[in-house]
Amino acid sequence: MVIPLEHVIGLSAILFAIGTIGALTRRNLVVILMSIELMLNAVNLSFVAFARAWGDTLGHVFVLMVITVAAAEVAVGLGIVISLFRNRDSVNVEDVSLLRW
Amino acid sequence: MVTDSDWLRWIPLLPLASAAASGILLGLFRRPLGRGATVVLSCGSVLVSFLLSLLALWHLIALPVGKRLLVDRVAPWIGAGSFSAEISLALDPVSAIMILLVSGVGFLIHVYSIGYMDDDHREDKGFQRFFCYLNLFTFSMLTLVLADNLLLMFLGWEGVGLCSYLLIGFWFSDRWNAYCGAKAFIVNRIGDFGFLIGIFLLFTAIAGVLPAERANEAVVFRGIEAAFPLIAEKTVQLPHWLGFLPGAPEWKLATLIGLCFFVGAAGKSAQIPLYVWLPDAMAGPTPVSALIHAATMVTAGVYMVCRLSFLYDAAPGASAVIAWTGGITALLAATIALVQTDIKKVLAYSTVSQLGYMFLAAGCGGYTAAMFHLLTHGFFKALLFLGAGAVILALHHEQNIDKMGGLTRYIPWWRPTHLCFLVGVLAIVGTPPLSGFFSKDEVLLAAWTAERVPGHTWLWAMGVATAGLTAFYMFRLHFRVFFGESRIAASLRGHIQEATSTVTLPLVVLAVLATVAGFAGLPQVYGDMLGISSSNSLANFQAPVLAGASAHEVSHATELRLALVAVGFALAGALTACLLYLWRPGLPERLAASLSGPYRLLVDRYRVDELYDRAIVRPLVSFSESVLYRGIDAGLIDGVAVMGTARTVQRLAAQGLKYAQSGLTQSYLVLMLAGATLVVGYLLG
């Protein structure tokens, strides 16, 4: 492996952190979903790095699963966003807080 | 030493099966059995029990004298750590006589009840329920008598208490009856507490001297009797605040145990101060009064004392207490009976008085005399109660003797209703040669010869006085009911009719028994007169089992003299009754008016019930209501514990937790991330 493993994992951590910040601070639902995608990608990077470190293709298989699930999640999530927009004319996450005390 | 048997268990189990069958059918499935089936089932089971008891007696007699013991180990029962107890039944001479009494008289009363309960004027005749309870009672009593260990005896003890409650309050839709049933049960319970303490003390003492692997024998009667000599002389130190008691500060352990057991006996057998339930128990149907409160349940106390005769032999203090309590109760109850106007109440106080005789004998060491009187009393008291029931039926449920009189004009004197009642009266009064004469004389003789009991001659005198009073009030009852001018309500006079044969036949059988039963325990002095060598077969049969049973230490001449004194007093009482109620009928009212103070005291039964009510019942009830109910139950448990926790949780949630549900997605995300981080941190660290 040409790069030390720590550097790759470190990159994964930084990308995950950026994604978290985006999910927690942005108000646009679509941007939040995109941040979640970024988090998933960071995790994929981790998997690939460890697969390379141990020589086990399980990591790659898992990445395929993650991509599949991410795709499914994005499809349904964006469907929800569209329905929401149709009903409320807004994709602001603070406008969808009815389920509260 | 012991002969095993495996059919002894059916003697109590058959009535139990019958009770269970009719009870479950009626209670659970709500299907009444129908009159005929109920009768066959319940009376049949008791009859078979009686026949088995006869068989058991025959087997017992066939065994050699020292080895008359049949044991049936039915099943293991309690197993707790190293302690274990079995359900096991034992038959020895004393219990053989008892089970014959219980099942025999029980059967007669079952037959009597067929006719009596049919006449019930209430809508719900409760026929099947009555027989179910009667069978349950029979089972409990037989278990009590046959029990081989103290725990099983206590089970039977409690069982008869329960059935007494059920049967006294049988017509419970009338609140008074329910109250009387509850009163009987509660007063019994007070006695049971003493019984339990006695069991614990005895067990601890005996188990303390037995080697560890045999410690469980400390609850079995044979084991206790065998090991008892080891603790017979042990003493206990009383605490100083009990220093006023005689014999303080050191008491014999046996005395303490004996007194505790006697508290139980006093409760069950209606002695002072726990007798107050028996007169009120007359609220139940008359067959119940006959069975439970004359022949069987109330005798359980006497039986228990006789069972533990080896204990009381070593406890002179306790025996003295028993004898004096018995004597005083006998006299007191007899005085109350002098002026009562309810036919059943007279008989109830008479029962209390006769039970006092039995305890008098037992306390003076005459255990065989006590058992003899128990047997004969069972016959003639049951006869009297059933006879009273026949009178009540004939007069359509009139119980006040002031509204009876001259009954022989409507039911001829030679019919069972009058004749059998007369036999009962003669027996209880002690007319030779009926059974009551012999048994009462044995009791009085025991009192006369009891050197161990201080003041025993006074006890004898009290016994003789009681005999006189008994004669008076019994003949008073007889004359007021059957003779003299008729005070029966005019509307009833055309409809007076003797009851059916199911009612009168048991009366005849009991009358015969009351007449001849005395010859089973014929004292030797009369046996010699008749040329029988060993005439007191009852005492001889029971002697190996009961302690202190021996030949009388008095000469035959003294015995006859004592008997004569007793008969003399009885005759005096009878003649006084004749005077007051037959020849000078106006005299009683004039006497009552001139002695109105004492008269009112007697009519009010010494106001003992009112005393208990004021001193014990009312303070207890008000304490329970204000402190225990309002304070602790409603206030503390309901208010603080239950509602308080609910309100606290509600406040916590409504004013604290709900703000976590803000509805903002990103807040939730933050919380999720924080939680995930903590979990991962914990797993990694």
Place this chain on the structure above:
Amino acid sequence: MSFAAAVFYVLALLAVVSALGMVLNVRNTIAGAMSLVVTMIALAGIYVVLDAHLVAVLQIMVYAGAILVLFLFVVMLLNLRSDEFSPSRSRLVKLAGVALGVWALGSFLALLPGALPKVVEIPADFGSYRQVGLSLYRTYDVAFEVTSFILLAAIVGAVVLAKRRLS
């Protein structure tokens, strides 16, 4: 430093910068989406450096080519222009949050070198479609079948959610 390592560090920098660009960009949502595409492609490059060839290709085909295109569709459909950051509840809380995050990340990265396993030798065709395919269809075939269900659920869900009411 070898060529592959240099490529890695360049691509890593690119990925981080575009990610920041997506998250911090408020004025133009489409620009943000495009930034994310750049991040995906950079990551695909990194996968190649790490000998995960099939995964790299699939990353571009599926992630960059389908999922992010879907995002762009939706953004354009809903005509989403600009956005704002959440109003600051409290400066102190934000500052505390940032500090906490920096500290957490920093300590994680500091602890990292001691915790990782040893790297092993890999066979020549590691990460190729053949190896991954054999692994996927032989050892992990059940998982593979299950993903079909996931996709079915997603399809049905998306159709149901986006349907217009027949009113």
